[in-house]
């Protein structure tokens with residue numbers, strides 16, 4: 001800390017929907033000395049991580065770990081399975097879906113883009129319709145973002161797979177589970193997902209810097225015949241090295257120490273309890289928003305999101321002004337509106353290492369902020385959230 005910047009006492013509330021708060025024990029685990037990633041001690045760490053990641057993705061097939069942000073995981077999924085000119089079906093559910101589509105475009109893929117209003121998830125009946133129209137099976141992959149962090153909307157992945165199976169279409173299903181993994185139930189194998197993309201800095205309670213691909217047998221087979229433009233992201237090289245406990249290039253050693261500890265925490269709490277905790281905190285948040293008389297971006301209660309709630313401020317008011325006042329007065333960061341929702345919404349992250357009293361602090365900060373900026377709202381949101389959380 002420089003003496004020129006004002007110190008804000010107490011703990012900073014990092015309530016953006018990722019990067020999320022990192023538990024103390026994870027921070028401490030990362031402070032261990034770096035070891036030789038080609039040395040004899042490394043394989044035990046790799047094997048332990050892959051074993052503990054399997055129940056988090058709910059998969060028996062391969063999981064690959066990259067030193068990259070989530071965007072790298074998107075690129076890896078597309079590059080390993082697809083070639084320029086291949087057709088993919090993708091849905092405009094929000095900002096992250098749009099960014100993934102832009103990566104696909106830059107890689108030369110041909111996108112069948114289904115526009116959306118940023119308030120709904122992927123509609124499984126549209127998946128069915130578009131795939132049934134594709135009688136020549138030109139569409140090679142369907143892309144879906146599980147939890148759209150920009151809008152707080154969760155798509156129903158198992159229903160998307162059902163729609164694909166109903167029309168017997170062979171396209172691969174690729175899912176972005178960056179902000180849903182370890183927050184909401186996710187079943188890579190049972191839902192027939194071919195590639196799951198995730199990253200370290202959301203439900204996994206780590207700093208940014210790791211991305212993941214969980215990969216089905218079909219997707220792995222596709223990658224083996226698709227050598228043309230694969231180097232850094234090549235699954236085959238990862239698989240060969242991982243089998244011996246190593247990586248094809250230097251992994252993020254200290255983030256892997258952190259991952260080891262974060263997985264211990266998640267598995268010790270129990271994943272079902274982790275999901276129930278997120279669901280409870282999300283329900284309390286929605287109760288507060290509702291009482292304030294503000295509008296949730298997510299319109300369909302089947303698509304409510306465990307990790308983020310995105311909230312419209314009243315028409316004509318600036319959500320970033322509210323966020324700025326709350327940051328200055330109460331030392332709390334809330335998520336900004338992304339893309340076309342800039343200034344009209346703020347986002348409350350209730351994700352990762354988070355509990356009831358932290359949520360009550362968060363909601364109190366927002367309710368005080370609403371009063372200070374003098375936006376039209378109704379009081380009592382904090383009370384409504386307490387009523388949800390104190391149910392026995």
Ligand SMILES: *Cc1c(COP(=O)(O)O)cnc(C)c1O
Pocket residue numbers: 018069070071072096145147148149150176178179199202208
């Ligand atoms: C955070 C996030 C990403 C990851 O983006 P990076 O900034 O590249 O780590 C991707 N998809 C979703 C849904 C996200 O929430």
